[in-house]
Each structure stands twice: as structure tokens, then as C-alpha cells.
Amino acid sequence: MRLKKHLGQHLLVAGGVIARIAQLIDPKEDEVLVEIGPGTGNLTREVLKYPFRELHLLEVDPSMVERLREELRDVRISIHLVDATDFEFCTLGEDLKVFGNLPYNVASLIVENTVLNHKCIYQAVYMLQKEVAEKLQKGSSWLSTFVRTFYSLDYLMSLPARFFLPPPKVQSALVRLSRKEDLPRVDLRDYKNFLTNLYAMKRKSLKKKIQENLLLELGLDPMLRVEALNPEEVLLLYNMTKS
Numbered sequence: 001m002r003l004k005k006h007l008g009q010h011l012l013v014a015g016g017v018i019a020r021i022a023q024l025i026d027p028k029e030d031e032v033l034v035e036i037g038p039g040t041g042n043l044t045r046e047v048l049k050y051p052f053r054e055l056h057l058l059e060v061d062p063s064m065v066e067r068l069r070e071e072l073r074d075v076r077i078s079i080h081l082v083d084a085t086d087f088e089f090c091t092l093g094e095d096l097k098v099f100g101n102l103p104y105n106v107a108s109l110i111v112e113n114t115v116l117n118h119k120c121i122y123q124a125v126y127m128l129q130k131e132v133a134e135k136l137q138k139g140s141s142w143l144s145t146f147v148r149t150f151y152s153l154d155y156l157m158s159l160p161a162r163f164f165l166p167p168p169k170v171q172s173a174l175v176r177l178s179r180k181e182d183l184p185r186v187d188l189r190d191y192k193n194f195l196t197n198l199y200a201m202k203r204k205s206l207k208k209k210i211q212e213n214l215l216l217e218l219g220l221d222p223m224l225r226v227e228a229l230n231p232e233e234v235l236l237l238y239n240m241t242k243s
């Protein structure tokens with residue numbers, strides 16, 4: 001089989017690790033699961049050993065889909081030939097647990113789409129490029145704040161390139177997004193716009209981007225840069241600009 005580089009096809013091949021990932025996904029009896037980029041189904045097969053209600057596979061490569069349809073015969077599975085970067089997850093259920101060894105070239109877009117669908121995704125376990133995982137967890141970027149407004153993020157483990165076939169040029173990491181209890185009610189597109197503007201030109205002080213009196217009202221030094229703010233403060237600022 002020829003793997004397609006432009007689709008980020010790096011298969012997980014280390015059995016012990018695959019079993020550990022399935023454990024961390026922790027499928028449960030009543031759950032509706034969604035896997036992004038099942039590829040040849042290495043992780044899928046491990047997950048099939050667990051109890052759960054439904055498993056939806058989202059795969060963009062028609063030849064992978066065809067192969068999965070032939071090889072995976074389990075009544076709980078539905079296979080969808082779709083693009084996970086703009087897929088409407090909420091069409092599959094209201095309470096989804098999502099997982100996947102993501103195609104790294106579009107991993108950020110998939111994470112963004114997860115947030116856009118957060119109303120019906122309560123947990124996601126994703127394999128990402130290590131650098132991207134670290135930035136999401138600790139960094140200061142619009143996407144990191146977008147994610148951390150709705151989810152708490154746990155860094156589960158790092159994985160060396162040799163666990164994949166072919167080995168990617170980068171290190172990998174597994175992260176878990178767990179949806180927060182108290183979700184802010186914001187217009188997601190508008191909030192995203194606010195964040196992308198706020199995090200553009202990061203070296204500029206906050207007062208160049210936000211009215212100074214709003215910053216002072218929140219006790220924030222107008223000379224600070226955006227990277228000094230935590231996601232809670234950013235959300236407060238957003239809400240103030242809207243009221």
C-alpha cells in the first residue's frame with residue numbers, strides 16, 4: 001500500500017502504544033465515539049475491543065475508506081468519507097467522544113473545528129505534532145486561547161517518530177481535551193475574530209488593541225502584551241467589549 005504524504009498518512013505501528021492510547025480514550029458502554037483519520041484502522045481495531053454504542057470513522061481518503069469497509073465488520077461502526085476540518089460533528093449525536101492520530105498538516109484546523117463543535121464534543125484525545133501540543137497547552141496564540149476557553153487540556157504523553165510508519169520528521173504527543181463545566185455563551189465566529197485580532201501583532205501593547213478604560217476596569221496594565229493574559233482574562237475582556 002502506498003501512503004499519501006499530502007494526507008499526513010503516518011500510521012501508528014507500535015502495538016503496546018496503541019493499546020495504551022485506547023486505554024486513555026477509555027470507551028464506555030453508552031458512548032458514541034468518533035475517530036478522525038482511521039487510516040488502515042490500527043487504532044480502530046484496538047478500540048473495538050471495548051464496549052461502546054457507536055463508532056463513526058471520518059476518513060478523507062477513498063481508498064482507505066474502501067479498505068476499512070471490507071475489513072472492519074462490526075455493526076457498531078459507520079464509515080464516513082468526509083473532511084474532518086469542516087465536518088459538522090453535531091450531526092452524529094449530542095455527546096461525542098472524539099479521538100484520532102491526526103494528519104499533522106491539518107491538525108490545527110481539526111482542533112479549531114472541535115471547538116466550533118464543542119456543544120456536542122465533551123472529550124477529544126488527539127495525537128498531534130509535539131510542538132503544536134505544547135503550544136496549545138502553554139503557548140499564547142489565538143487557537144490556544146480558543147481551545148482553553150472551552151476545554152481543559154492534559155498532555156498525556158510524548159511519542160518518538162519511530163512509533164509511526166513512515167516516521168514523521170517531528171516528535172508527537174497525545175493530548176486530551178476535556179470540556180469545561182461552565183461553558184461561556186459566546187458567538188463562536190465573533191469570538192474567534194476577536195481572538196485573531198487580539199493575538200495579531202503580539203508585540204503591541206494591549207492599549208493599542210483595546211480601549212484603555214476597559215483594561216483598567218479589569219485591573220490590567222494597558223502596557224501589557226497579549227501573552228501576559230490567561231484565557232479567563234481574555235474572555236472577560238471579550239465580554240466587556242460586547243456589553
Ligand code: SAH
Nearest residue numbers: 010011012037038039060061083084101103
Ligand atoms: N489513525 C491511523 C492513521 C493516521 S494518519 C493510525 O494511527 O494508524 C492520518 C489519517 O488521516 C490518514 O488516514 C489520512 O488519510 C487521514 N486524513 C487526512 N486528512 C484528513 C481530513 N481532512 N479529514 C479526515 N481524515 C483525514
